[in-house]
Amino acid sequence: MSEKETDKKAQEFLKGLWKENPVFVAVLGMCPALAVTNSAINSLAMGLATTFVLVCSSILVSSLRKVIPKQVRITAYVIIIATFVTVVDFALAAFTPSIQKELGAFVALIVVNCLILGRQEAFASKNGVVLSIFDAAGMSLGFTFALLCIGVIREVIGSGSLFDFPLFGAGYEPWVVMILPPGGFFALGFLLFGFNWYAGRKRKKELVKA
Amino acid sequence: MNENEEIEEKKEATVIPVEPEVSSFKLIFSLGLAGLISGIIIVGSYLYTLPIIEKNKAEAQRTAIFKVLEGCTSFVTLHLIDGKLVEDDNFPKVKKEAITKEEHEVFAGFDADGKLIGFAIPAAEPGFQDIIGTIFGYDVVNQTIIGFEVLESKETPGLGDKIFKDADFALNFKSLATIPEILPVKKGAKKSPNQIETITGATISSKAVIRILNNAIKLWQEPINKFDKSLLKPPTTKGNTENSADKISENE
Numbered sequence: 001m002s003e004k005e006t007d008k009k010a011q012e013f014l015k016g017l018w019k020e021n022p023v024f025v026a027v028l029g030m031c032p033a034l035a036v037t038n039s040a041i042n043s044l045a046m047g048l049a050t051t052f053v054l055v056c057s058s059i060l061v062s063s064l065r066k067v068i069p070k071q072v073r074i075t076a077y078v079i080i081i082a083t084f085v086t087v088v089d090f091a092l093a094a095f096t097p098s099i100q101k102e103l104g105a106f107v108a109l110i111v112v113n114c115l116i117l118g119r120q121e122a123f124a125s126k127n128g129v130v131l132s133i134f135d136a137a138g139m140s141l142g143f144t145f146a147l148l149c150i151g152v153i154r155e156v157i158g159s160g161s162l163f164d165f166p167l168f169g170a171g172y173e174p175w176v177v178m179i180l181p182p183g184g185f186f187a188l189g190f191l192l193f194g195f196n197w198y199a200g201r202k203r204k205k206e207l208v209k210a
Numbered sequence: 211m212n213e214n215e216e217i218e219e220k221k222e223a224t225v226i227p228v229e230p231e232v233s234s235f236k237l238i239f240s241l242g243l244a245g246l247i248s249g250i251i252i253v254g255s256y257l258y259t260l261p262i263i264e265k266n267k268a269e270a271q272r273t274a275i276f277k278v279l280e281g282c283t284s285f286v287t288l289h290l291i292d293g294k295l296v297e298d299d300n301f302p303k304v305k306k307e308a309i310t311k312e313e314h315e316v317f318a319g320f321d322a323d324g325k326l327i328g329f330a331i332p333a334a335e336p337g338f339q340d341i342i343g344t345i346f347g348y349d350v351v352n353q354t355i356i357g358f359e360v361l362e363s364k365e366t367p368g369l370g371d372k373i374f375k376d377a378d379f380a381l382n383f384k385s386l387a388t389i390p391e392i393l394p395v396k397k398g399a400k401k402s403p404n405q406i407e408t409i410t411g412a413t414i415s416s417k418a419v420i421r422i423l424n425n426a427i428k429l430w431q432e433p434i435n436k437f438d439k440s441l442l443k444p445p446t447t448k449g450n451t452e453n454s455a456d457k458i459s460e461n462e
Contacts, residue, residue, distance in 0.1 A: 094263050
């Protein structure tokens with residue numbers, strides 16, 4: 001493996017974590033990012049479920065990219081994605097029933113997460129298997145990271161705990177609104193604000209340097 | 211530089227390949243194949259996870275039964291058929307498969323000495339968001355509720371979910387009289403044993419719990435009264451005791 005190849009893989013992996021983060025930069029997958037992030041553990045579970053689906057379907061789509069006719073490719077992607085989502089749903093129900101109950105319909109809704117379909121169309125269908133795995137892993141871990149950020153903020157403020165572990169003692173009156181739907185928008189809004197502010201500052205510095 | 215780029219762009223523009231016509235047979239075939247493979251994967255994982263999922267469900271139900279009937283060490287399952295209770299053992303197998311709805315089951319719980327403690331009754335009705343699934347322990351002799359658990363709920367986090375997270379609300383079910391009827395009162399206003407102190411900010415969820423209990427008792431009181439409790443014996447060979455998690459799936 002040449003250095004250049006390793007470099008490219010690292011690049012494909014890292015871009016999803018930060019520079020092209022699906023939630024903070026591309027603003028994709030908003031439905032799960034807002035709906036199931038009312039606790040850190042739910043966010044983590046949703047992130048990992050999405051990771052599994054995205055990586056598996058990327059492998060399959062990229063290895064079948066020459067077999068699938070162009071005209072029916074989207075349908076084929078949806079079939080592939082839906083299969084893995086169903087597998088994840090069964091697995092969650094079997095091994096972590098309480099989390100599956102909390103996530104409810106949102107596990108099934110991973111099928112229509114545009115992050116996943118988007119990666120198949122934009123990357124896996126045009127690149128080799130190995131690169132696609134790196135791309136999918138980077139993107140989905142970036143997604144998990146973003147969900148976890150939102151989930152941690154919402155749980156800490158909204159329930160006064162982190163991963164169900166109480167933080168502030170009995171005297172803390174939780175801001176219930178943060179674990180209700182509006183709290184998702186608040187947390188996401190402030191995170192996007194922070195992210196863009198930081199990115200903007202960095203860009204300015206680079207401009208000054210140049 | 212600019213010129214070169216332009217030329218390159220033009221080149222790229224001209225080599226856009228014209229999509230070759232693909233026969234519809236190939237399209238149908240490849241989609242059919244994808245469907246077939248996906249079907250096999252789904253059926254495989256379904257068959258693999260089904261016993262685990264069912265075991266989880268049975269396990270959750272067992273734990274709930276032991277929780278709502280304090281001191282309970284074993285239980286027998288009873289089925290409601292045509293307004294009459296029938297013991298699990300006397301239940302014809304064919305019919306059992308026809309009626310598998312959980313609402314038609316109750317569980318008679320016994321303590322270590324084989325004495326009947328009461329019945330664990332599952333009940334479910336709509337709450338604020340969705341169906342609230344519950345199970346409660348019912349002392350038939352004193353006609354009181356002695357334990358209450360929420361099995362399934364999508365009530366608002368932070369408000370409605372207090373029906374199973376709030377310790378004060380749970381205190382209501384230590385010994386709750388059901389005669390003549392369970393009634394809601396405001397917090398701190400409880401005077402008689404048949405009143406439940408509702409949760410501030412979760413009135414609808416609290417009242418839904420009360421409605422669930424009242425309706426379930428209305429449904430079950432008569433069959434349980436008619437049923438000859440002296441006939442009930444704690445399970446001996448069967449597996450519904452506390453240390454028999456593995457056996458239960460075989461029984462079901």
